[in-house]
Amino acid sequence: MPALAETIGQNLSNYEPVEKSQRQEISLPSPNREPGYNVFLRCPLPPIWQTTPDSLRQYYQNNLVPQTRLFNPQAIIPSGGNTTIVRSLSSSASSGGSSTSTTLAISSTSVKTSAILAGSKFSGSFTLSKAFELLSVSATSPCRIQLYGTSLAQLADASRPLDVSPPAGTSQNIICDVVLDTAPLLWSFQNREGANADNPVSSTIYLTVTNLDAITDVVTLTFSYIPIVS
Numbered sequence: 001m002p003a004l005a006e007t008i009g010q011n012l013s014n015y016e017p018v019e020k021s022q023r024q025e026i027s028l029p030s031p032n033r034e035p036g037y038n039v040f041l042r043c044p045l046p047p048i049w050q051t052t053p054d055s056l057r058q059y060y061q062n063n064l065v066p067q068t069r070l071f072n073p074q075a076i077i078p079s080g081g082n083t084t085i086v087r088s089l090s091s092s093a094s095s096g097g098s099s100t101s102t103t104l105a106i107s108s109t110s111v112k113t114s115a116i117l118a119g120s121k122f123s124g125s126f127t128l129s130k131a132f133e134l135l136s137v138s139a140t141s142p143c144r145i146q147l148y149g150t151s152l153a154q155l156a157d158a159s160r161p162l163d164v165s166p167p168a169g170t171s172q173n174i175i176c177d178v179v180l181d182t183a184p185l186l187w188s189f190q191n192r193e194g195a196n197a198d199n200p201v202s203s204t205i206y207l208t209v210t211n212l213d214a215i216t217d218v219v220t221l222t223f224s225y226i227p228i229v230s
Contacts, residue, residue: 149173149197
């Protein structure tokens with residue numbers, strides 16, 4: 001076989017072989033764009049009690065930025081002021097009878113429990129709205145407040161201790177779980193929608209109140225909310 005110089009007819013005395021090409025590698029941009037789509041995302045809120053594997057899946061950048069955010073309907077306050085609906089509960093059902101407004105106006109409802117022994121629970125239901133956005137809840141004495149969309153969810157969650165989050169992927173229809181034990185006994189919600197999940201859908205919301213006081217209390221709760229569906 002003839003030499004390379006003879007084949008191409010050139011003087012190659014000034015050329016040196018190289019081990020590998022010195023051509024600059026071009027890297028393509030990554031197709032990954034955070035936050036992207038999260039198949040595990042169920043609720044775009046930070047963990048309320050403690051960090052769990054379920055809550056960590058919902059964030060990126062060191063668990064600081066939620067994958068999605070909710071859009072809040074704008075609150076339209078009528079010129080006549082807020083509407084107030086007051087009800088009294090038994091441990092089994094609401095005395096009922098009143099209905100809520102379907103306009104996006106801020107409303108309030110007061111719920112009064114029966115006497116609860118220190119450390120004991122009250123379980124019942126009251127009429128609020130088929131779908132709503134909670135704005136705040138206040139109480140007349142220290143307590144834990146749990147709202148549910150169905151009585152089955154209320155029963156299934158009855159044994160969960162204080163300050164323990166629901167196990168990942170096992171609980172649903174828990175609207176909120178709030179502990180009011182420090183004055184002022186008031187909690188303001190952000191992005192907290194709730195709805196009845198019975199079939200057929202009704203305006204019933206299921207409530208559990210735990211007395212965290214050292215004495216027997218009759219607890220009065222006041223909810224501020226926006227009715228979305230009457």
